Amino acid sequence: NILRDDFGHLKVADFGVSKLLKVAKTVKEDRPVTSQETSWRYVAAEVCRNEEYDTKVDVFSFALILQEVN
DSSP states (O other), X not given: OEEEOTTSOEEEOOSSHHHHHHHHHHHHHTOOOOOOSXXXXXXXXXXXXXXXXXXXXXXXXXXXXXXXXX
């Protein structure tokens, strides 16, 4: 998530924390992790294909956002 303050400054609010929480929950419940709530415009290919992914997808999404801001 990217937040903008009253002065137009952008702040990164999340680098996949919800994913980490889902992983912790999945380990306890023994069920697959799925991504239901997302902005598809900034999603890495692995996520779109429902493949396993890690924090690298957050870097990919952040790079896309930086490209748009630039």
